[in-house]
Amino acid sequence: MRGFVIYGIIFILLFPCSINLCPGQTAYASKTILKNIGKEILSGKDVSKINEKYLYQLIDSILVSDSAERKWYLKVFRILRISVTGDITQEVGFSEKEYVEQFSNEAFNMPTTDLISYARDIGEIFRTEEENPIQSAKEYILKIKESLTQLNCQKIDIFSKSLFDSINEKTK
Numbered sequence: 001m002r003g004f005v006i007y008g009i010i011f012i013l014l015f016p017c018s019i020n021l022c023p024g025q026t027a028y029a030s031k032t033i034l035k036n037i038g039k040e041i042l043s044g045k046d047v048s049k050i051n052e053k054y055l056y057q058l059i060d061s062i063l064v065s066d067s068a069e070r071k072w073y074l075k076v077f078r079i080l081r082i083s084v085t086g087d088i089t090q091e092v093g094f095s096e097k098e099y100v101e102q103f104s105n106e107a108f109n110m111p112t113t114d115l116i117s118y119a120r121d122i123g124e125i126f127r128t129e130e131e132n133p134i135q136s137a138k139e140y141i142l143k144i145k146e147s148l149t150q151l152n153c154q155k156i157d158i159f160s161k162s163l164f165d166s167i168n169e170k171t172k
Helices: 002-014 031-042 052-063 067-083 088-102 112-129 133-147 152-171
Strands: none
Touching: 031 052, 031 067, 052 067, 052 088, 067 088, 088 112, 088 133, 112 133, 112 152, 133 152
16 A cells, blocks of 8 residues: 555656646546536636636637537637637637638538638738748638538638738738
8 A cells, every 4th residue: 555655646746737736737628627618608608717728628629520519619619719819819710720621511601701700810820820821821722622512612712812811911
């Protein structure tokens, strides 16, 4: 028993984050915790009162592979994207960019106003994060076009225009 306690103490000293003792721990919260926080947000909880590590994880949750789960997280995401401030807003843009690329047909089924808003955020990511934003955006659009169904191709021009307008608007 004494040996077990000693090994336990050594483990805690060597790996304190493994038992959730670190304040900015990078481990992901359980689904239950995120779901509960998401429910609070959907019920009107002030987003500024929520720990940023959970906000980042909720924002990234729009990339989960399960479509039903992703649909629920998108409801939370819609609130977060208009409520967060500071550095977290950039994470919103990164997640939108990846979401549109990974789940293009789903994204292009959104209302056009939402899709345009995403395109503007994504354009800002290209403008601030890419060495050659126009070329990177063109490659991004081509990837999306490859995966879109014929029905959803109708919105690609609107999306592209908004994305490029966002890039160009800030570089003039």
